[in-house]
Amino acid sequence: MRRTLSLTAVLTTAASLLVAGVSSAEPDAAATPAIAWADCPEGVAAEGVECGTLQVPLDYRDPHGRKTEIALSRVASKNPAQRRGVLLTNPGGPSVALTFPAQLRDVLKMPQSVLDAYDVVAVDPRGVGSSSPVSCDLTEEQQADGSIPPYAVTPGSVRERAAEVKRIAEQCLASPDAEALPHNTTANAARDLDVVRAALGERKVSYLGYSYGTYLGAVYATLFPNRAERVVIDSNLGAQGWDIEATRAYGQGVEDTFPDFAKWVAARPELGLGATPEQVRAKYFELAGRLDREPVHGVDGGIFRLLTFVSLYRGTDAANQALATNWRTLAAGDPLPLPPGELPDPSEVDALISGRLHIVCGDSRWPKSVKTYERNVETDRKRFPMFGAAGGNITPCAFWPDPVEQPVKITDKGPRTVLVVQNERDPATPLALANSMRRALGDRAAMITVDQGGHGAYLVGQNACANDKVTAYLLGGERPARDVKCAAETPAQQQDPVETGVIG
Known part of the structure; x- marks a missing residue:
């Protein structure tokens, strides 16, 4: 694998680490073939992990028509006496999920009691990873444009970028995989999960999802309310999923989360980045402006802002130290070190970004007018000056066809089976989005908010x-009777399990 990907592409990839007319009736269990479990392919293979595939309808409105293949992995319970069922999982993205069961076990240290109680199963969403992957034939430069928009330095930056992302959308629409494009949606990915449930011979399944996986879980619980037993959604998108407002929320997320980093730096004046949180914030704008005018070894202000955003995902001492070191390096005019290990193959990045575009752009109707994004950028530049002009920027979704079906509306109809978990300060999915999801679910849900920063709370934030x-909820169904708040814990109690990019 080459080590020539642009830094922008590397950081963008790291950040990934985001029903009218169609029946939601349960699949016919008798007609659903059993899964033939086997050894996993390279990159997924780990001790105790099995992999399999299923054929599912490309278009559920035509269940006997063309099929698409989905891939899944499993860490099976080894304790028959304690096993209670299947826990479907999704780490977010939309991204590769097959490695997640092993990561939950080995990296995030899921309690053994939960591993005993469940077969932990993950499914690559259709069009992503090993599930009939798609390609938009993206160049390495284009791969940096397919996830988190770059910061729009000037008002003209939006119109310049519009021409670039329009080409990306046109490539996706002209690719051999374009036939799947209208059907690679979250609603169909949720229907795929119910095919998996039937193939596993389960009457009900439980679910644990992070980031984008919160929307997937909420859609599944909406389409199949009597099949979703215990649903935990952590680091939540809003009730509308990953739409334009979710992307714009990056601006608020950075404003919410950055003060934690600023306080950490201010407590270490020897770093030379500011002796007060206000001075640290001013240093951010100073460095960003300087790099806008004069990049350092290929790192411009946009990459600097993106690097800071990605580092805020983790919210730990180790992440803060790494970010402060990078700031000092850039302030000195020195080059940033390349990430350790091999960089991802460009073809793998193409598949990841292309699959994500299929789902995100196809889930909702995005504004078509470039002027809308110009207005959004200028509004968010003032509301959220640190990162708002990135979150408001235009994406390939502006040039995407309208969805073939209405988005699934998340409501309060169904049993009280959902537990919403959310850090109070999250750069990618801020608390405002979780509150939107919580309101939509109504009496179906209870919510745990955690007084900490970073992306991911359960197992990730190490809050006891x-x-x-x-x-307790996954094991015994003991859900809080009302919404509760967990207090902050000392940094010494926190680890940094997201260094490996487990949560998307």
Whole structure:
């Protein structure tokens, strides 16, 4: 694998680490073939992990028509006496999910009691990873444009970018995989999960999803309310999923989360980045402006802002130290070191970004007018000056066809089976989005908010209060009777399990 990907592409890839007319009736279990479990392919293979595939309808409105293949992995319970069922999982993205069961076990240290209680199963969403992957034939430069928009330095930046992302959309529409494009949606990915449930011979399944996986879980619980037994959604998108407002929310997320980093730096004046949180914030704008005018070894202000955004995902001492070191390096005019290990193959990045575009752009109707994005950028530049002009920027979704079906509306109809978990300060999915999801679910849900920053709470943030409450719900169905808040814990109690990019 080459080590020539642009830094922008590397950081964008790291950040990934985001029903009218169609029946939601359960699949016919008798007609659903059993899964033939086998060894996993390279990159997924790990001790105790099995993999399999299923054929599902490309278009559920035509269940006997063309099929598409989905891939899944499993870490099966080894304790028959304690096993209670299947826990479907999704780490977010939309991204590769097959490695997630092993990561939950080995990296995030899921309690053994939960591993005993469930077969932990993950499914690559259709069009992503090993599930009939798609390609938009993206160049390495284009791969950096397919996920988090770059910061629009000037008002003209939006119109310049519009021409670039229009080409990306046109490539996706002209690719050999374009036939799948209208059908690679979250609604169909949720229907795929119910095919998996039937193939596993389960009457009900439980679910644990992070980031984009929260919307997938909420859609599944909406389409199949009597099949979703215990649903935990953590680091939540809003009730509308990953739409234009979710992308614009990056601006608010950075404003919410950055003060934690600023306080950490201010407590270490020897770093030379500011002795007060206000001075650290001013240093951010100083460095960003300087790099806008004069990039350092290929790192411009946009990459600097993106690097900061990605680092805020983790919210730990280790992440803060790494980010502060990068700031000092750039302030000195020195080059940033390349990430350790091999960089991802460009073809793998193409598949990841292309699959994500299929789902995100196809889930909702995005504004078509470039002027809308110009207005959004200028509004968000003032509301959220640190990153708003990135979140408001135009994406390939502006040039996407309208969805073939209405988005699934998340409502309060169904049993009280959903537990919403959310850090109060999250750069990618801020608390405002979780509150939107919580309101839509109404009496179906209870919510745990955690007084900490970073993307991911259960097992990720190492908060004992949140971990204990979620584990108790997964094991015994003991869900809080009302919304609760978990207090902050000392940094010494936190680890940094997201260094490996587990949560998307």
